[in-house]
Every structure is written in C-alpha cells, then in structure tokens.
Amino acid sequence: MKDVAREAGVALGTVSKVFNNKPVGESYRKKVEEAAERLGYQVNIYARGLRSDKTYTVALILPNLYHPFFARLANEVCKALLEKGYRMIIATTDFDHQAEESCINMVKQNKVDGIIGLTYNPHLQVDDSIPFVSIDRIFGNNIPCVSSDNYMGGQLAAAKLTEFGCHRLLYFRTGSATFGECDKRGSGFESYCQTHKLHYDAIYLNDEDDLGDDPFYQYLDEHTRDGVCDFDGIFCSTDLLATHILKHLQSRGIQVPGQVQIIGYDGLCQFNLNDPFCSSIAQCLQ
Amino acid sequence: MKDVAREAGVALGTVSKVFNNKPVGESYRKKVEEAAERLGYQVNIYARGLRSDKTYTVALILPNLYHPFFARLANEVCKALLEKGYRMIIATTDFDHQAEESCINMVKQNKVDGIIGLTYNPHLQVDDSIPFVSIDRIFGNNIPCVSSDNYMGGQLAAAKLTEFGCHRLLYFRTGSATFGECDKRGSGFESYCQTHKLHYDAIYLNDEDDLGDDPFYQYLDEHTRDGVCDFDGIFCSTDLLATHILKHLQSRGIQVPGQVQIIGYDGLCQFNLNDPFCSSIAQCLQ
Numbered sequence: 039m040k041d042v043a044r045e046a047g048v049a050l051g052t053v054s055k056v057f058n059n060k061p062v063g064e065s066y067r068k069k070v071e072e073a074a075e076r077l078g079y080q081v082n083i084y085a086r087g088l089r090s091d092k093t094y095t096v097a098l099i100l101p102n103l104y105h106p107f108f109a110r111l112a113n114e115v116c117k118a119l120l121e122k123g124y125r126m127i128i129a130t131t132d133f134d135h136q137a138e139e140s141c142i143n144m145v146k147q148n149k150v151d152g153i154i155g156l157t158y159n160p161h162l163q164v165d166d167s168i169p170f171v172s173i174d175r176i177f178g179n180n181i182p183c184v185s186s187d188n189y190m191g192g193q194l195a196a197a198k199l200t201e202f203g204c205h206r207l208l209y210f211r212t213g214s215a216t217f218g219e220c221d222k223r224g225s226g227f228e229s230y231c232q233t234h235k236l237h238y239d240a241i242y243l244n245d246e247d248d249l250g251d252d253p254f255y256q257y258l259d260e261h262t263r264d265g266v267c268d269f270d271g272i273f274c275s276t277d278l279l280a281t282h283i284l285k286h287l288q289s290r291g292i293q294v295p296g297q298v299q300i301i302g303y304d305g306l307c308q309f310n311l312n313d314p315f316c317s318s319i320a321q322c323l324q
Numbered sequence: 325m326k327d328v329a330r331e332a333g334v335a336l337g338t339v340s341k342v343f344n345n346k347p348v349g350e351s352y353r354k355k356v357e358e359a360a361e362r363l364g365y366q367v368n369i370y371a372r373g374l375r376s377d378k379t380y381t382v383a384l385i386l387p388n389l390y391h392p393f394f395a396r397l398a399n400e401v402c403k404a405l406l407e408k409g410y411r412m413i414i415a416t417t418d419f420d421h422q423a424e425e426s427c428i429n430m431v432k433q434n435k436v437d438g439i440i441g442l443t444y445n446p447h448l449q450v451d452d453s454i455p456f457v458s459i460d461r462i463f464g465n466n467i468p469c470v471s472s473d474n475y476m477g478g479q480l481a482a483a484k485l486t487e488f489g490c491h492r493l494l495y496f497r498t499g500s501a502t503f504g505e506c507d508k509r510g511s512g513f514e515s516y517c518q519t520h521k522l523h524y525d526a527i528y529l530n531d532e533d534d535l536g537d538d539p540f541y542q543y544l545d546e547h548t549r550d551g552v553c554d555f556d557g558i559f560c561s562t563d564l565l566a567t568h569i570l571k572h573l574q575s576r577g578i579q580v581p582g583q584v585q586i587i588g589y590d591g592l593c594q595f596n597l598n599d600p601f602c603s604s605i606a607q608c609l610q
Contacts, residue, residue: 095413102399104596109395113388116416125430127381127411130402144411278595308594308601309564310390315594 046073097127097145099138099155105278106306108156110322111173115154124151133214133245135159160216175218185219186321188303192226195273195301195319200236204271204299207231207238210254210283211275215244220275223303223319227273239269251282258286265291267298277302280316332359383413383431385424385441391564392592394442396608397459401440410437419500419531421445446502461504471505472607474589478512481559481587481605486522490557490585493517493524496540496569497561501530506561509589509605513559525555537568544572551577553584563588566602 039057043050046069055062056070073079098115100108116126127150131137138159145153152169164170164177172183192209199207209227213220224240231238241257243249261268267287274280280302284294292298295317305320307313325343329336332355341348342356359365384401386394402412413436417423424445431439438455450456450463458469478495485493495513499506510526517524527543529535547554553573560566566588570580578584581603591606593599 103389103402104392104396104399106390106392106395106595109392109398110390112395112398112414113390113416116389116414117418120415125413125415128398128402128414129406129411130399132403278597281594306595308567309392309592311564 041077042070042073042079045077046070093149093151094123095125095127095150097129097141097150097153099129099131099141099145099153099157101133101156101158102130103128106310107304107322110306110310111156131157133158135161138162158214158216174220175216183219188219188222189226189229191303191319191321192223192228192273193230194226195223195303196227196230196234196236196238198301198317199271199273199299200234202271202295202299205237206269206271207236208269208272209238209240209275210272210279211240211242212251212254212279213245213275215246223273223275251279251286254279254283255286258283259290262290262292267292270298272298272300274300274302277304277306277315277318280318284316327363328356328359328365331363332356379435379437380409381411381413381436383415383427383436383439385415385417385427385431385439385443387419387442387444388416389414392596393590393608396592396596397442417443419444421447424448444500444502460506461502469505474505474508475512475515477589477605477607478509478514478559479516480512481509481589482513482516482520482522482524484587484603485557485559485585486520488557488581488585491523492555492557493522494555494558495524495526495561496558496565497526497528498537498540498565499531499561501532509559509561537565537572540565540569541572544569545576548576548578553578556584558584558586560586560588563590563592563601563604566604570602 039050039053043053046053048066048069052062052066053070056067096119098112100112103109103112112128119126127145129141129145131141135158138157139162142153142155142162142164146168150168152171154171154173155164156173157175164172164181166180170181172181174183174185176183196207209224211224224242228238228240230236241254243253258267272283274283280300284300287294287298294300300316302316302318303321305318305322306315308315325336325339329339332339334352334355338348338352339356342353382405384398386398389395389398398414405412413431415427415431417427421444424443425448428439428441428448428450432454436454438457440457440459441450442459443461450458450467452466456467458467460469460471462469482493495510497510510528514524514526516522527540529539544553558569560569566586570586573580573584580586586602588602588604589607591604591608592601594601
C-alpha cells in the first residue's frame with residue numbers, strides 16, 4: 039500500500055480508504071485505482087478479511103454432490119459467488135443429522151460470512167449469529183428460505199396430465215419425513231384434482247422408512263390387471279422416482295407414454311446436458 | 325485455554341502444547357484432553373491457522389460441478405477432506421483458461437494449504453510455492469498427478485469387445501486438445517489391437533474444434549450399408565460419447581448390443597446411482 043501511495047502521490051490513509059471501500063473523493067479514488075493497476079496490486083482477501091472481520095467466504099451445506107440436482111445447485115451457487123469475489127466452502131452431510139450440526143459448528147468457527155443450507159435434521163438449531171439462507175425448508179421468520187414454487191408445480195403437473203387426456207391420476211411421493219417446501223408438490227396436485235373433481239389417489243412414503251420404491255411397485259402391480267393399469271397419469275415427487283416407476287411399468291409390458299403418462303419433478307437431464315430423463319416440472323437450469 | 329489449564333490443574337503452556345500437537349508427557353495430554361472435553365472446548369481452526377500458518381483448507385479446481393464425473397469426484401474429495409478436518413473450497417472454471425489462472429491466483433492469496441486441480445489450460449503455470457496435485461494431467465516431476473490406469477482401461481476395452489466376439493473394432497475419442505493422461509485410453513486400445521493383429525480404426529476429435537459428435541455420426545453413416553455397420557465393436561473415450569453413439573445407432577435401426585457392442589469410459593450411472601448409462605471401464609465409485 040505504501041508503494042501505491044507513492045505511485046499515486048497520495049497519503050497512505052487515502053489508499054487504505056479506497057481499498058476498504060470507505061468514502062473518499064472521486065479524483066483520489068481514480069488516482070489510487072490507476073496506480074494500483076500500474077503496479078499490479080492485488081487485494082489479499084484473507085488479510086482484508088482479518089481487518090474487516092469479513093472472510094469473503096460462504097459455506098454451502100448439502101447432503102451430497104453426486105445427485106444431479108445437488109451437483110447442479112452447487113455449480114450455480116459457486117459460479118454466482120465467484121462472480122461476486124466470494125469463495126465457496128462445501129460441506130456434505132450424507133443426510134446425516136449429526137453431520138449437519140457439525141457442519142454448522144465448523145463453518146461458524148471458521149467465520150464464514152454466511153451459510154446456504156439444504157438440511158434435513160428436524161432438530162437443527164439455526165440461530166441468527168450468522169446469516170443463513172435455507173433451501174427448501176422453512177425454519178422461521180428470521181431465516182430466508184429459497185424454493186421453487188412447488189405448489190404451482192404440483193398444479194401444473196395435474197393440469198398437464200389432464201390436458202393430455204389422463205382421467206385416473208396418481209401421485210407418488212418419496213422424500214424426507216421432515217416437512218419441507220417440496221411437500222407442497224403433493225398439496226398443489228391434490229388441490230387441483232379436488233377443484234376439478236378428478237379421480238386421483240396419492241401415496242406418501244418417507245425416505246427414513248427405508249422401503250425403497252418397492253411399495254410403489256407393489257401398489258402399481260395390485261392395480262394392474264391383464265396388462266392394463268388402473269391409472270393413466272402418474273405424477274412423481276422427483277425425476278429419480280419417475281424414472282424408476284417408468285422402468286417398472288415398462289418391465290411389466292405397460293407402454294409409457296402410450297398407456298400411462300408420467301411426470302417427474304426437478305427437470306434433470308442425463309449427464310446434466312439437454313437430455314431429460316423424463317417429462318418433468320423443471321426447477322433446474324440446464 | 326486458561327479455563328482448561330485451571331480445570332486440568334496444569335500450566336497454560338502445557339495446554340498449548342497439547343492443542344498444537346507438540347511433544348508433552350502422556351499423563352499431561354490425557355489430563356488436558358479430559359478437561360477440554362468436560363468444558364466443551366473446541367479448537368478454533370481459523371485461529372489455529374493464523375498461528376500455525378495453516379488454514380486447514382484445500383481448494384479443488386474443476387471445470388464444473390454438473391458433469392456427473394466431476395460431481396462424483398468433488399463429492400469424494402470433500403468427504404475425504406472433512407474426515408481429516410479440512411475444509412474444501414471449490415472453484416469452477418467452465419473450461420476457461422483465463423478462469424483457471426484466476427482461480428490459482430485467488431486460492432494462493434487465500435493461503436490455502438494445497439490445491440487439487442483438474443485443468444485444461446496448456447500454458448497454466450503451477451509453481452511449487454504451494455502443494456498442488458493434478459488430476460489427469462502431468463505438469464512435471466514436482467507436481468504429483470492422480471489418474472486411473474487409462475492405458476490398461478483401453479486394453480481392457482479392446483480385450484472385452486474381442487471376448488464378446490467383435491472382429492472389426494473402432495475407437496472414438498473426444499476431449500481436450502491438451503495432452504492428458506486420458507489420452508492413454510486410445511493408446512492402450514490401439515496397442516492391444518496391434519499386438520493381437522485385430523482390424524480396427526480410430527477417430528480422434530478435440531473439444532476445441534467444437535464439432536460436437538457430428539463427425540462421429542457422419543463416419544458411422546458412411547460405414548453403414550443396408551442397415552449393417554462395418555464395425556461391430558466401438559470403444560468410446562467417455563460414457564457421454566458412448567451414450568450419444570448408442571442413441572445414434574439406434575436411430576438408424578442398428579441394434580445395440582445385437583449388431584454393434586459399445587463400451588464407454590468412466591463408469592457413470594443415471595442419477596449417479598447403480599444404473600450405468602452403458603457398458604463402461606469404470607474409474608468412478610458408485
């Protein structure tokens with residue numbers, strides 16, 4: 039900074055003000071910035087963080103990075119943060135409640151400037167000592183929650199299946215037992231069916247029950263006679279579930295979409311590249 | 325630390341030694357650790373980093389996080405680092421050479437303890453001022469490179485296609501123009517074919533030429549007459565390419581694997597879950 043001050047012909051304090059974004063005359067700011075550029079001066083974010091008590095670091099807490107939805111989300115968050123000069127720390131929790139608590143403690147003591155969390159621990163304590171943005175789960179009035187319009191998504195799915203001629207609808211839901219915004223997919227779907235007096239059924243399962251997709255398969259088999267399924271339109275709470283259901287029906291000789299139409303939720307693509315796994319309500323940029 | 329010293333009945337210096345992993349009598353270590361646990365003392369990694377000049381942070385530089393191979397890699401690196409008490413910063417470069425340089429500069433000034441990089445910039449300068457581990461690309465003697473045994477992978481693919489009765493083999497390669505370890509897939513494949521005097525052809529394309537998969541499709545169409553392809557076994561340098569080739573052949577009415585057998589490379593699965601896109605040489609845990 040002394041070199042910059044000398045090069046710019048200003049006082050050291052002026053350089054400090056410019057580098058720390060404090061008020062200073064525009065002509066001084068220009069002189070300092072030009073001198074800094076001539077000298078190839080780079081702000082050391084780490085040192086700046088020490089002084090300003092900012093770390094220019096945001097932690098992203100996710101169950102894992104390999105599920106294509108989490109991978110896409112992490113990719114976009116990372117890009118957005120880098121563009122603003124922030125670094126992203128990632129901590130994966132593998133859906134483990136204890137790991138989620140440890141992560142929050144770890145990132146807190148690392149003095150990150152904020153946390154973005156997609157968490158499943160129903161007892162997770164998030165205080166307001168550090169800015170926290172939740173994805174898909176509402177903690178309370180002081181914690182912002184970002185989510186797609188899941189209720190509208192559920193309604194869209196029901197409307198689309200109906201538009202395409204389906205009369206006997208079915209909703210399959212799997213996911214965490216912890217209530218989250220994603221549960222509104224089913225509410226939207228059911229509400230549309232009720233309002234439009236459509237025949238429908240809905241099966242809800244929790245990941246925590248660890249039953250896999252078998253109960254869904256069993257339900258479908260029980261509702262299939264002579265190669266004809268009782269339902270002609272199925273909305274699944276995720277693309278992953280939809281893909282499994284699609285394969286199961288095909289293995290039973292039932293044509294999709296000929297006999298049964300399926301819509302998933304997420305909008306994921308094979309290799310995350312322009313090639314959807316199934317028809318879907320997309321909440322994901324591709 | 326004063327509280328811990330009082331609780332343990334030892335000198336402050338003893339507590340400091342234990343917390344900083346310096347030599348100290350075992351009975352003292354035990355006393356301090358027990359006292360620390362009773363008091364719920366947690367080491368502040370950030371402060372420890374300041375004193376020891378370590379940050380307990382490793383940066384992972386990847387083109388993106390949405391490609392399933394990069395996503396899986398990031399997931400495993402993150403897990404391994406967390407287990408050792410390290411945080412992971414991720415920086416994505418979108419294959420941009422300038423972005424790769426910026427990332428390295430950024431993470432250096434952030435004083436990370438090390439960098440793990442999967443990079444494509446042929447002019448990228450990696451000095452030894454900070455530990456750097458390269459993935460899939462050899463920089464020189466002082467920079468360790470981690471890679472699967474790509475040469476062996478290529479040989480395995482040729483051997484497997486031959487074992488399954490293929491006689492006219494083909495290798496399709498797409499990837500960066502920058503030479504990397506992945507190029508040994510083709511060398512291993514070609515070497516096996518030459519040693520075993522197998523009829524084969526090989527087409528190499530660079531991502532940088534931006535031709536997509538069209539030249540491959542064109543080549544296959546030129547070598548297909550009356551619904552029969554000149555080749556009956558194709559090894560593709562990635563699962564993504566293999567999936568595209570598979571779909572193209574099917575769109576031409578050619579049965580896979582009935583008429584043409586295809587092997588990819590990576591071992592990726594749909595949703596990264598137990599359901600391979602295609603037969604593959606797997607370098608990826610699932």
